[in-house]
Amino acid sequence: MELPLTEKKKMLRSTLRKRRAALPDREKRSQRACQRVLEMPAWQTAKIVLVYVNFRSELETNLLIEKLLASPEKRCIVPFCLPEGALELVEIRSREELEPGAYGIPEPKTEVWQLPERIVLPQEIDLAVLPGVGFDLQGRRLGQGGGFYDRLLPKLRKETPTVGIAFECQLAEEIPSEPHDLRVQFIATEERLQDVRFQVWGLLGGIAGGKSLAADFFRQKEIPVFDADRAGHELYRRTDIQECLIQRWGTDILAEDGSLDRKKIARKVFQAGENSGNSGNSGNSGNSGANGENGENSSAETEETSKNEELAFLNGLFHPAIRQEWLQFRESAARNGKPLVILDAPLLLELGWQEECHELLFIETPRARQIRFALARGWTLEELEARERRQLPLTEKRAAATLCVSNSGTKEELAGHLEVLFAKKFAGN
Incomplete structure (x- = not known):
């Protein structure tokens, strides 16, 4: 009773x-x-x-x-x-x-x-x-x-x-x-x-679709933003990560100054992809370990990964480490009185991290605008489409979102939409 x-x-x-x-x-x-x-x-x-x-x-x-x-x-x-x-x-x-x-x-x-x-x-x-x-x-x-x-x-x-x-x-x-x-x-x-209103918002959107602009908006409001790609890059400096990679592939992945050479690591994974019959999609794998949208690596949860043992090894090494960095980041933000923390991880849905988010914020960008942004980065249309194939379709990301803002106008207009959304959720903060 x-x-x-x-x-x-x-x-x-x-x-x-x-x-x-x-x-x-x-x-x-x-x-x-x-x-x-x-x-x-x-x-x-x-x-x-x-x-x-x-x-x-x-x-x-x-x-x-x-x-x-x-x-x-x-x-x-x-x-x-x-x-x-x-x-x-x-x-x-x-x-x-x-x-x-x-x-x-x-x-x-x-x-x-x-x-x-x-x-x-x-x-x-x-x-x-x-x-x-x-x-x-x-x-x-x-x-x-x-x-x-x-x-x-x-x-x-x-x-x-x-x-x-x-x-x-x-x-x-x-x-x-x-x-x-x-x-x-x-x-x-x-x-x-x-x-006590503390929340985690995950950023969703297309490659070159304005997520970075949204992240910058929150940073300007002193809202902590966890950049999973950057965290992945930083992991290459960790001694334990370096030792695991050298043990796997030997010292020929080192640069002249003794640091890890991400391009050499990418070639290791690329060659493994070719040998397993997946030469089209793994060519830039392994450069950050965060499965980013910058073309340096590809999805962990794809058929490609299951066939490519080297990519599976790299993801198995980096994903748990990045998650640990994220958990520490989130705890620090919560303990320091922040009402909100932003999770910016290109493969957020693919890795199942949506379960840790109170809201999923989708940045909706017209296709023509997205292509224009990608070309401004020096990519070709083919490169943009190749990167997109390594992530979930935008329709699935949009369907998973709980919040959505339009990025069809200027940078200032996007900031205005985000400001309204933030004020509505955290009035009086």
Whole structure:
């Protein structure tokens, strides 16, 4: 028999409180978590900031309060517990204006919160830093059980950033909640600042079809972009990769300076393709190991690969390594509070990476425009078509997409379409 929601919350509170109470170095950990909040763009622009005053083993917010009190441009707002179970939001101008309240929690003194000019409405708050016994990475919050903050959150402006701050040990896999429970937008701990809206978008489109322009747009917005082709090229510098390739093909794949020569590796794979009867499609394989659209390699999931043992070896070496680089990249972006990370991998669908994406963004480019871009790169039409044969048809990519923008106009028009899409998905970021 499944436990009632209230009982689940009670048991989880007990577990998380014990973890928190047993945590060493709470002061240092608290400072690290607070520093992550101080580095948020929302903190830089906020004028009226709500922050709780810590009690018992809660994460200490002293650093945040000190910064607010020292800033002539910001107002430090702290909660006052009213008898009816609501929170009054009160501005304090020094620590001396606090005293233990009804629950023992430091609160504004009576003579302070009774001053009308010190009372702040929830709708006036620009940033709210909230306590909790526990949080999960989806933004669910487990409070003390009194419901004070549950009643406050709906009164904040919709665009007001809310930050749940706690120790890393207070993060749970899932906080029991009801559908109407509001979530915080950010989680700050000593180890991370995570935007709970964090998503992965995969880029789809044709070769010379504008994906690079889209990637540049996101970079300009300081959104991390993982370039799988570039990651593949960088792998050639790794000692373990070099050793595997030399063990496979000998030192004749080295350049005069002792580095790996990707063209020589390509010839090894090309010759293997010829021997297996696939001379038409494997001529440029192996130069990046990322199966890119630059003509340096070809698809891992084709009949060609199954017949070409050298190509299969190369893909088997590079694909897991590139995936590991991607996972580290994604984790770093999430821990640093980014709402979004872009996955730019030419063979995203072929490798099954779409399962890791919240959205698949297709850049739709007219065929004539795509050919013009390809010719501008110095390719012939035949070379473009040969590269396209190594990837899934555009119809399949378009069918897999969950988002689509047109690249039929100027570079600025494409950026405008992407801006609208980004703003719609991440309003208030």
